[in-house]
Amino acid sequence: xxxxxxxxxxxxxxxxxxxxxxxxxxxxxxxxxxxxxxxxxxxxxxxxxxxxxxxxxxxxxxxx
Numbered sequence: 443x444x445x446x447x448x449x450x451x452x453x454x455x456x457x458x459x460x461x462x463x464x465x466x467x468x469x470x471x472x473x474x475x476x477x478x479x480x481x482x483x484x485x486x487x488x489x490x491x492x493x494x495x496x497x498x499x500x501x502x503x504x505x506x
Contacts, residue, residue, distance in 0.1 A: 477483050 477486070
């Protein structure tokens with residue numbers, strides 16, 4: 443279309459240079475926590491407690 447031709451003419455007349463984007467705008471340092479009190483963290487804690495209780499009761503009834 444005519445719009446593409448207009449843009450091509452503008453770029454040809456004025457020239458362009460690539461813009462350098464500083465890495466600080468798109469990179470970051472992040473250390474995830476070992477545990478967080480969200481749904482996943484609470485589910486893991488509940489599973490761990492359940493496993494410990496199950497093993498405890500199994501050992502208690504096995505070695506009576």
